[in-house]
Amino acid sequence: METLERILGEHPFFEGLEPEYLKLLVGCASNVRFQAGAYLFREGEEASHFYLIRQGRVAVEIYAPQRPPIVVQTLEGGDILGWSWLIPPYHWRFDARVVEPARAIALDGKCLRSKCEENHDLGYALLKRFAHIVEQRLEATRMQLLDVYATHV
């Protein structure tokens, strides 16, 4: 049987994390499932979790009035969703809609923040990992803005 500790330990995001920190994280983790069309969260809501997607596909969207939402990116098995739990005021800045039925590990943001305050080494280890994700997403967004496949004549 797969334990949460094993699932977290095998995920690339937590690669190299001390086993004692993994144990701390497990205390904040839970298994969740979402049906297609469901929203993991919406813009403005409290960012209470981040998600380690195990299966399925989730669209990160920006709501725009009087037009369809803009899909910024999709995330799937192996991806990390959400870092607003880490940055005050801890509110989501976008919507996350399930495109294909998804299974994920949800990590409670409040629980993690209090553990990070108690243990700064854990906080630093997590922050380094999130900084890497933020860098990747920023680079992808810049490339997206270049609109490289557009016709330039």
Place this chain on the structure above:
Amino acid sequence: MCPQAHRVEGVSRETQDTFSLTLEPCDGAEQPRFAPGQFSMLYVFGVGELPVSISGDPEQPGRLVYTVRSVGPATHALVSRRPGDSLGVRGPFGTAWPLEAGRGKDLLIVAGGIGLAPLRPAIYHVLRHRDDYVRLIVLYGARSPRDLLYRKELVSWARSPDTQVLTTVDYGGVSWRGRVGVVTTLFRHVRLHPDRTVALICGPEIMMRYVIAELERNRGVCASDIFLSMERNMKCAVGFCGHCQYGPHFICKDGPVFSYHQLRSLLGKHEL
């Protein structure tokens, strides 16, 4: 150097602005064989001549297939040809994808937009000679779902053994159920073995630079195992006119396919 008259046998619409033309020689003469990655000069009589990569099956050299995106007057004239119309063809010209170098290895194909067209003959070759290669990985990015080329073929290629085909679009509507994100985001979903991977890349130059950075910096693929197809304003196609000069190279004669090792010092140079 003299264009050979060819008849348009078929025109098929790939996307809203991109068409594939199938040509056969008017006199029934045997065609020179082409290698995947090579291009021809297509002459629309009274309009002009332009370089177009061959996108068909190299095992069917008698039927030349070209995939053309209508972006200006000459390409618009080209895609407006109808079955029975005539065109002039010179070629094939240029260097080919190093499919021999990929034998016994994983072949990674990364394409962006219409860049899939010059890579399609390489994919046909690998699928025909499947035992010569280990894994075939195709990563394909397009602007939007309606800009994806060869959609049916992408699905059928993905069904081939030891073949992974991943597509993504930069802009997807809410009805699109596939991936949204730039082509480099697809690397998250493939496991590469850098010591046995040969990468073939074709797309806008900016995209190729990002892909190369990902391959070299994050995946450990060697510069000499990365190949890319370059595009410049080719006129004569045989290295005389100099229109397509790129540093010490003529794209038409020394390329269009180069190893990244050859171009490392030139790519991204603002003066070029």
